[in-house]
Amino acid sequence: MNLNRRQALGLATGAAAFAATGFRALPAMAAAEDAEKKLMEFAGGKALETGRITLTAPEIAENGNTVPVSVSVESAMEGDDMVESVMLLAEGNPSPDVATFRFTALSGVAAVTTRMRLAKTQNVIAVARMKDGSVYMDKKQVKVTIGGCGG
Amino acid sequence: MFSRREFLMATAALSAIAGPGLVGGWSRAAAQQTLSENDLLDFDGYGNVTLVHITDIHAQMKPLYFREPSVNLGVGDVAGLPPHVTGADFLKLYNIEPGTPHAYALTSEDFAALARTYGKMGGLDRVATIVKRIRAERGDNVLLLDGGDTWQGSYTAQQTLGADMVEVMNALEPDAMTGHWEFTYGAERVKELVESLPFSFLGGNIYDAEWNEPAFEAWKMYEKGGARVAVIGQAFPYTPIANPRWMFPNWSFGIREEDVVANVEAARAEGADLVVLLSHNGFDVDRKLASRVDGIDVILTGHTHDALPEPVIVNNTLVVASGSNAKFVSRIDLDVRDGKLQGYKFRLIPVFSDIITPDAEMTALIDKVRAPYEAELAREIGRTENLLYRRGNFNGTFDDLFTQALLEEREADISLSPGFRWGTSLLPGQTITVEDLHNACAMTYPQAYRSMMSGKLINDILEDVADNLFNADPYYQQGGDMVRVGGMGYTIDVGKPMGSRISSMTLLKTGEAIDPGKEYAVAGWASVNEGTEGPPIWDVVENYLARNPVVSIEENRSVTIRT
Numbered sequence: 100m101n102l103n104r105r106q107a108l109g110l111a112t113g114a115a116a117f118a119a120t121g122f123r124a125l126p127a128m129a130a131a132e133d134a135e136k137k138l139m140e141f142a143g144g145k146a147l148e149t150g151r152i153t154l155t156a157p158e159i160a161e162n163g164n165t166v167p168v169s170v171s172v173e174s175a176m177e178g179d180d181m182v183e184s185v186m187l188l189a190e191g192n193p194s195p196d197v198a199t200f201r202f203t204a205l206s207g208v209a210a211v212t213t214r215m216r217l218a219k220t221q222n223v224i225a226v227a228r229m230k231d232g233s234v235y236m237d238k239k240q241v242k243v244t245i246g247g248c249g250g
Numbered sequence: 251m252f253s254r255r256e257f258l259m260a261t262a263a264l265s266a267i268a269g270p271g272l273v274g275g276w277s278r279a280a281a282q283q284t285l286s287e288n289d290l291l292d293f294d295g296y297g298n299v300t301l302v303h304i305t306d307i308h309a310q311m312k313p314l315y316f317r318e319p320s321v322n323l324g325v326g327d328v329a330g331l332p333p334h335v336t337g338a339d340f341l342k343l344y345n346i347e348p349g350t351p352h353a354y355a356l357t358s359e360d361f362a363a364l365a366r367t368y369g370k371m372g373g374l375d376r377v378a379t380i381v382k383r384i385r386a387e388r389g390d391n392v393l394l395l396d397g398g399d400t401w402q403g404s405y406t407a408q409q410t411l412g413a414d415m416v417e418v419m420n421a422l423e424p425d426a427m428t429g430h431w432e433f434t435y436g437a438e439r440v441k442e443l444v445e446s447l448p449f450s451f452l453g454g455n456i457y458d459a460e461w462n463e464p465a466f467e468a469w470k471m472y473e474k475g476g477a478r479v480a481v482i483g484q485a486f487p488y489t490p491i492a493n494p495r496w497m498f499p500n501w502s503f504g505i506r507e508e509d510v511v512a513n514v515e516a517a518r519a520e521g522a523d524l525v526v527l528l529s530h531n532g533f534d535v536d537r538k539l540a541s542r543v544d545g546i547d548v549i550l551t552g553h554t555h556d557a558l559p560e561p562v563i564v565n566n567t568l569v570v571a572s573g574s575n576a577k578f579v580s581r582i583d584l585d586v587r588d589g590k591l592q593g594y595k596f597r598l599i600p601v602f603s604d605i606i607t608p609d610a611e612m613t614a615l616i617d618k619v620r621a622p623y624e625a626e627l628a629r630e631i632g633r634t635e636n637l638l639y640r641r642g643n644f645n646g647t648f649d650d651l652f653t654q655a656l657l658e659e660r661e662a663d664i665s666l667s668p669g670f671r672w673g674t675s676l677l678p679g680q681t682i683t684v685e686d687l688h689n690a691c692a693m694t695y696p697q698a699y700r701s702m703m704s705g706k707l708i709n710d711i712l713e714d715v716a717d718n719l720f721n722a723d724p725y726y727q728q729g730g731d732m733v734r735v736g737g738m739g740y741t742i743d744v745g746k747p748m749g750s751r752i753s754s755m756t757l758l759k760t761g762e763a764i765d766p767g768k769e770y771a772v773a774g775w776a777s778v779n780e781g782t783e784g785p786p787i788w789d790v791v792e793n794y795l796a797r798n799p800v801v802s803i804e805e806n807r808s809v810t811i812r813t
Contacts, residue, residue, distance in 0.1 A: 161490040
């Protein structure tokens with residue numbers, strides 16, 4: 100490279116060196132309260148139990164705009180042992196209810212994979228409602244970072 | 251010409267590195283007051299399988315100086331546990347006498363003085379001697395496993411896009427490798443090189459980003475010494491975050507613990523007597539993984555560049571850390587019978603380049619791949635009065651040189667230099683060559699940007715990087731060290747949560763507090779964003795050295811640490 104000093108400085112800011120992350124629409128507290136409300140509605144007054152449901156998501160998102168998440172629920176998917184629906188919540192997003200999936204016996208298994216946008220570091224929540232009315236929840240923190248200074 | 255160095259011990263008794271579980275030949279060396287090749291390599295073979303581990307070579311083929319960190323803080327449950335023990339504490343923990351060859355190899359204590367006594371370390375021709383000797387002793391019962399960060403980190407690797415390292419490593423005949431910085435050559439180049447390898451490139455946690463399915467071979471079964479040995483590969487989980495994702499946009503990584511579990515189960519189902527994880531997770535991530543995933547016998551860990559003289563045992567898993575820059579080779583002899591690991595014998599072999607005879611064939615090959623570049627490699631661009639090194643959580647003198655060059659050459663208020671753990675060391679009085687400079691910055695995204703940033707953004711960056719390093723949950727750590735800063739100072743409280751670790755940000759040239767709302771001219775390099783513009787960092791530093799050929803760095807007091 101034979102750039103002289105002036106030219107080099109002139110090149111300057113072609114691209115931002117660090118990207119600002121995500122959008123900032125609602126205060127986090129309001130979003131978290133909203134998520135809590137959606138969760139309670141879904142549970143229909145039942146206590147949230149742990150176990151049976153597994154949420155798989157990256158610890159740190161590679162791209163906050165498209166974060167892969169999977170949910171699976173242990174169930175025979177026949178008779179009374181049936182998953183009715185699974186809801187995915189992003190606690191810190193302006194609209195925390197990301198998706199609701201409904202299942203039937205023909206589904207065979209209660210497992211879904213999708214991608215979601217995460218505005219910032221937050222908890223992702225997966226909650227399953229069974230045919231008998233019981234409700235199971237799993238939760239994982241997904242970090243959305245600026246990135247780029249490790250190694 | 252290789253001339254054997256006589257080691258006169260600095261102290262009367264070279265104390266053995268001889269904790270429980272350690273089987274060393276060091277006591278004999280102590281008695282003789284010298285250390286010979288046989289002292290380093292004599293090893294009463296044990297069991298029926300031998301693993302040889304080398305990792306994070308960073309394209310260093312020739313002997314070098316590499317100072318281990320003096321600051322390497324652990325947080326949460328691992329505070330004060332290896333590898334978060336440095337200097338005199340490390341020597342005490344492992345019962346190593348100060349001033350001995352092993353004190354020199356494993357710590358930063360009296361580094362410059364001991365380096366003059368004990369010489370350079372590493373060199374892949376010395377490593378070849380070690381590997382050949384182990385193979386001669388153990389026949390076909392040896393697995394040589396390379397933990398990755400092998401193809402990047404030198405001028406010649408940069409010029410050949412990793413081809414020089416592939417050629418030299420192929421001569422060592424590894425059985426498998428995994429990767430991290432390899433991916434910064436871009437997806438097409440990685441595919442080309444991986445397809446050319448006469449051995450497996452394993453990465454069970456590398457997925458096709460579009461179809462969300464495995465993109466690389468996850469694990470492989472080997473028959474060794476009558477046992478079935480499964481080796482599972484684990485690439486650096488945060489490659490697309492710590493490095494430019496746009497260079498390999500169709501690959502997704504991650505820890506993917508559930509896949510490690512599935513691969514261990516699959517290997518056991520196929521009759522594996524021994525399960526080895528060849529990992530680039532970093533030490534704390536692997537320690538946590540070992541505690542949560544059953545059925546892994548050995549984790550050969552990498553990424554965080556730690557060298558530990560004995561394995562850390564977690565949940566019946568041996569976690570082995572073999573250092574960096576070809577400074578160490580680990581040998582693990584295993585007794586694998588009746589479908590399980592019955593016992594082990596371990597040695598972290600320090601590669602003293604003046605003691606271990608170079609393998610002539612490998613020396614010739616290294617000379618051959620370097621020959622087209624020798625004149626440029628040797629070109630002198632300055633001289634240092636200080637020890638120049640990089641490792642340490644917050645700063646290193648080599649980075650002080652970089653941040654100063656960025657401030658002056660890019661006329662900035664503040665400069666940032668990434669907390670890489672690679673980069674070799676130079677002793678006081680040494681000339682700085684093109685090779686030395688590139689050992690500290692050879693990479694495929696070297697542009698030195700200059701942009702305006704608000705005080706708030708600078709704070710956000712420091713908080714973000716600090717959390718990558720000091721998050722109490724290792725699964726959220728990316729390895730690397732804290733971003734280095736020039737032109738400003740700050741206080742860091744590592745134990746606090748994200749967003750509240752950084753305080754007292756000060757602009758050094760005025761002594762004023764950094765204003766969140768004010769814009770500052772910031773120069774840095776190695777941005778992960780596509781389209782970053784600026785001259786390569788090596789031109790910036792070389793131009794600075796042309797004006798300031800003698801490097802003299804004052805002690806860096808700009809970061810105040812609270813723990």
